[in-house]
């Protein structure tokens with residue numbers, strides 16, 4: 649479902665430092681994979697590359713068989729929904745409902761259907777009361793959940809989640825974990841929350857300085873304290 653081959657990404661095109669270096673891995677349909685690594689390891693860079701926000705300097709990315717390129721971006725963004733690390737990068741409509749409805753409206757879905765779907769997603773996230781609030785005036789955790797609702801409403805094949813649990817209070821975090829656990833989608837979840845990784849991800853991809861440091865079963869990798877220490881975790 650996700651295929652990354654020899655991916656190198658540079659923020660400064662001719663610069664010597666690459667944010668991702670010759671990274672390769674595949675994620676099968678329905679897998680939930682935790683993307684771990686210290687601050688600056690390249691997690692967000694990888695997720696942004698997968699939705700075509702950052703171009704690859706070399707190598708290739710595919711989602712559900714579609715290459716991530718300028719001309720396929722519409723298709724890629726239909727297949728993969730991303731929740732950004734900073735929800736302020738995501739929420740741009742005046743109200744939470746408008747934000748959630750924006751994507752489905754673009755696909756010409758009838759308003760009553762959108763409303764029904766939005767209601768049920770907000771309820772499952774425990775934020776029905778935020779429906780008509782101004783997005784910009786929400787708390788950090790509320791923004792995070794509203795951004796997630798806007799992605800879930802599109803029902804994409806692949807979910808790319810950058811720190812989905814950050815800013816959440818314990819109850820919202822538990823609810824989030826339950827929701828992600830129950831979703832059938834392929835998920836790649838960048839997180840520092842090792843407990844979340846342990847609870848819902850069967851597999852871990854561990855980055856160190858933009859390179860693949862480990863890729864394997866979560867229980868095995870999280871037991872390897874020397875490896876985690878070496879990767880700054």
Ligand SMILES: Nc1ncnc2c1ncn2[C@@H]1O[C@H](COP(=O)(O)OP(=O)(O)OP(=O)(O)O)[C@@H](O)[C@H]1O
Nearest residue numbers: 659660667685686687688689690691692693694733
């Ligand atoms: N806009 C940018 N311009 C230049 N360099 C950047 C930019 N964004 C990130 N970087 C650099 O790219 C590298 C990878 O950053 P990235 O944001 O992918 O890390 P991360 O693993 O998501 O970290 P965190 O856990 O802090 O979110 C870092 O060295 C970072 O300083």
Ligand SMILES: [Mg+2]
Nearest residue numbers: 691692693733
């Ligand atoms: Mg990040």
